[in-house]
Amino acid sequence: MxxxxxxxxxxxxxxxxxxxxxxxxxxxxxxxxxxxxxxxxxxxxxxxxxxxxxxxxxxxxxxxxxxxxxxxxxxxxxxxxxxxxxxxxxxxxxxxxxxxxxxxxxxxxxxxxxxxxxxxxxxxVIGSHVPATWGIDKWFQGGESALKSRQEPTLLVFWETWCVYCRQQLPEIQALYEELKAEGLEIVGLTTVSGSATERGVQKIINRFNLSFPVAKEDGSIGKTFVVSGIPMAAVFKEGTIIWRGHPGRLTQKKIRSWL
Structure with a gap:
């Protein structure tokens, strides 16, 4: 190859x-x-x-x-x-x-x-019954008879001396009392004398505004019954039943006369 x-x-x-x-x-x-x-x-x-x-x-x-x-x-x-x-x-x-x-x-x-x-x-609270006992510690003026159940309406006003708005309402409440007392209206002012308030201060307010309706110091139980979360606050009861609750400034003579 x-x-x-x-x-x-x-x-x-x-x-x-x-x-x-x-x-x-x-x-x-x-x-x-x-x-x-x-x-x-x-x-x-x-x-x-x-x-x-x-x-x-x-x-x-x-x-x-x-x-x-x-x-x-x-x-x-x-x-x-x-x-x-x-x-x-x-x-x-x-x-x-x-x-x-x-x-x-x-x-x-x-x-x-x-x-x-x-x-x-x-x-x-509206429609419920008033308490059997009121828990009153002291009456500055008036007495227990003011809280007795009646056919006529009773106006409760919750207030304190340190409350500016309360002091503004008191003269108007006094005017309602003077106008409608003869027709059967009863008014009771209630205070717990709380905070900076004193019993002497309460008496001074009574004298200052010439309040003539009953005023009492309560132990706080009434405020709880009426669910008082702020003041001034008012409630009306008649024949043992609470028929109204609210700010006292909403009350008028016409409204109160409708309950008399």
């Missing part, structure tokens, strides 16, 4: 070229597959981000919807509660009570619910 050096050199060269190019080709293929594989996670990550964004938007819409609904309910609660207060101001206590019951079943508004609960407690 005769060997041709040129053919041998050519084959050797081809082998070397293939041998040299193969790693490069393999690297290219690997790179191609790697690139394709790398693209999948990126697309998946993008899809995840889009999905997360959509979920976030959906949650945001729900939150905004809930916020709007909550604000609407709070606004409606305030309107309804104002209407109930108007009923109380008109002395429509039965209507106010029923509306308050409905209100407390319908709403749980942090702004108005506590006030509604407090008002419901105050109105619960």
């Amino acid at each position: 005769v060997f041709h050096p040129l053919k041998i050199m050519t084959k050797s060269l081809k082998f070397r070229v293939v041998a040299f190019a193969l790693p490069t080709m393999l690297l290219g293929l690997n790179s191609l597959f790697s690139t394709e594989n790398a693209m999948i996670p990126k697309e998946t990550e993008l899809a995840y981000r889009v999905k997360a964004l959509e979920e976030r938007l959906e949650q945001l819409e729900k939150t905004l919807g809930q916020k709007n609904t909550k604000e609407e309910l709070e606004a409606r609660a305030r309107i309804d509660f104002s209407a109930i207060r108007a009923l109380v101001a008109e002395d429509k206590f039965d209507n106010a009570k029923s509306e308050l019951e409905r209100f407390l079943r319908s709403y749980d508004d942090p702004r108005t619910t506590p006030a509604a609960q407090s008002l419901a407690k105050e109105l619960s």
Whole structure:
């Protein structure tokens, strides 16, 4: 067999070229597959981000919807509660009570619910009986007979010497007493002599405003019975039943005469 050096050199060269190019080709293929594989996670990550964004938007819409609904309910609660207060101001206590019951079943508004609960407690006094014992510690003027159950109305006025608004109301209450006493109205001023008040101070106020209706110091039990949460406060009872409760400034001769 005769060997041709040129053919041998050519084959050797081809082998070397293939041998040299193969790693490069393999690297290219690997790179191609790697690139394709790398693209999948990126697309998946993008899809995840889009999905997360959509979920976030959906949650945001729900939150905004809930916020709007909550604000609407709070606004409606305030309107309804104002209407109930108007009923109380008109002395429509039965209507106010029923509306308050409905209100407390319908709403749980942090702004108005506590006030509604407090008002419901105050109105619960209307229609109840006066206490069997009054808890009087001292009479500055007048006596126990002023608190006896009568066919005529008895007006109780809760006040303290340090209360500016109480002092403003006392002359008007005295005027009511002078005008309607002959028609059967009885008035009793009640004080616990609390805070900076003193018994001497009470007597000074009596003298200063020439109060002629009975005034007594009570032990606080009467205030609890009538749910006195602020002063001045007044209540009216007739034949042993409480028929009215509220600020004394709301009382007029016409209103009192309707009870005489």
